[in-house]
Amino acid sequence: MTDRDTALAIAGLDKSYGRTQVVGGITLDVAPGERVALLGHNGAGKSTLIKLILGLIRASQGSIRVAGHAPGSAAARAATAYLPEQVAFHRALTGREQLTMFARLAGEHPKTVAPLLERVGLADAADRRIGTYSKGMRQRLGLAQALLGRRRVALLDEPTSGLDPISRHDLYAVIDEMAANGTALLIASHALTELEARTDRIAIMAKGRLVADDSLGNLARAAALPTRIRLTAREGSAEAVQAELGGDRVNGRAVELHCTTEQKMAQLARISGLGDAVRDVEMVPPSLEDLYRHYCAEVRQ
Numbered sequence: 001m002t003d004r005d006t007a008l009a010i011a012g013l014d015k016s017y018g019r020t021q022v023v024g025g026i027t028l029d030v031a032p033g034e035r036v037a038l039l040g041h042n043g044a045g046k047s048t049l050i051k052l053i054l055g056l057i058r059a060s061q062g063s064i065r066v067a068g069h070a071p072g073s074a075a076a077r078a079a080t081a082y083l084p085e086q087v088a089f090h091r092a093l094t095g096r097e098q099l100t101m102f103a104r105l106a107g108e109h110p111k112t113v114a115p116l117l118e119r120v121g122l123a124d125a126a127d128r129r130i131g132t133y134s135k136g137m138r139q140r141l142g143l144a145q146a147l148l149g150r151r152r153v154a155l156l157d158e159p160t161s162g163l164d165p166i167s168r169h170d171l172y173a174v175i176d177e178m179a180a181n182g183t184a185l186l187i188a189s190h191a192l193t194e195l196e197a198r199t200d201r202i203a204i205m206a207k208g209r210l211v212a213d214d215s216l217g218n219l220a221r222a223a224a225l226p227t228r229i230r231l232t233a234r235e236g237s238a239e240a241v242q243a244e245l246g247g248d249r250v251n252g253r254a255v256e257l258h259c260t261t262e263q264k265m266a267q268l269a270r271i272s273g274l275g276d277a278v279r280d281v282e283m284v285p286p287s288l289e290d291l292y293r294h295y296c297a298e299v300r301q
């Protein structure tokens with residue numbers, strides 16, 4: 001990847017407070033249009049990394065380039081959208097007034113405000129005071145702010161926390177749209193299940209280090225975690241099925257097996273060899289949560 005292709009480029013990044021290193025040896029690139037999930041336990045260093053990228057604190061060592069610019073510089077700030085976990089607004093302003101103020105600060109024409117409010121589903125509430133908004137509505141307003149000016153890099157900190165399922169879905173639709181327009185997105189979150197289907201790459205931090213950085217598929221292959229195969233046996237056949245295939249009996253008629261990617265086809269052939277003793281087969285690949293546990297456990301040892 002060349003510098004030009006990389007919207008966000010982080011190399012050899014360290015941050016210490018006194019003698020305590022809180023972030024160490026981080027090298028991470030995010031390309032235009034890429035959605036990268038940033039995962040990590042409480043205190044892993046995610047917020048510190050985001051603050052370093054925003055230029056709010058300075059690195060002890062290493063480099064960060066935001067759209068080719070130094071973090072915190074006017075050019076980097078103009079290229080960056082940031083959605084904090086707790087979005088703070090003037091409660092006395094209406095949504096429209098607040099967003100118009102942000103648009104002016106961002107050098108955008110105020111006429112961009114109405115379509116943005118529409119886009120995030122706040123058109124009807126645009127002229128109500130923010131003090132009357134629910135958490136989800138404030139989060140939507142924050143997202144509208146992040147959408148101002150088509151930034152090259154977007155940093156979203158727990159963007160879906162406290163949102164109901166429909167609002168989450170809408171939020172990811174906006175994230176997808178930003179990515180399709182070429183924005184590089186770094187999304188810090190603990191919501192593993194929803195990130196699984198919604199990001200291109202997973203970066204996992206543990207104790208200040210980056211312990212994984214790849215697509216879900218590649219991480220799963222490298223971790224070689226087993227796929228679960230759950231069989232529902234025909235009535236009275238569970239024992240025979242277990243005797244033939246091994247595995248564990250799970251409540252009455254189900255038998256659960258574990259196998260590697262390489263063993264999967266051979267295992268399926270054995271299952272179909274049992275004919276109508278098996279009524280149904282369900283395959284459950286390792287989840288992001290399984291992978292997360294796996295990569296974090298490596299550091300804990």
Ligand SMILES: Nc1ncnc2c1ncn2[C@@H]1O[C@H](COP(=O)(O)OP(=O)(O)OP(=O)(O)O)[C@@H](O)[C@H]1O
Nearest residue numbers: 017020022023040041042043044045046047048049
């Ligand atoms: N100003 C500071 N001085 C000393 N230590 C700090 C400072 N700021 C953060 N830390 C430490 O750095 C580590 C990383 O904190 P950080 O807030 O980046 O974690 P996080 O991954 O964002 O956690 P969470 O998921 O809980 O938000 C923690 O151990 C924290 O105590």
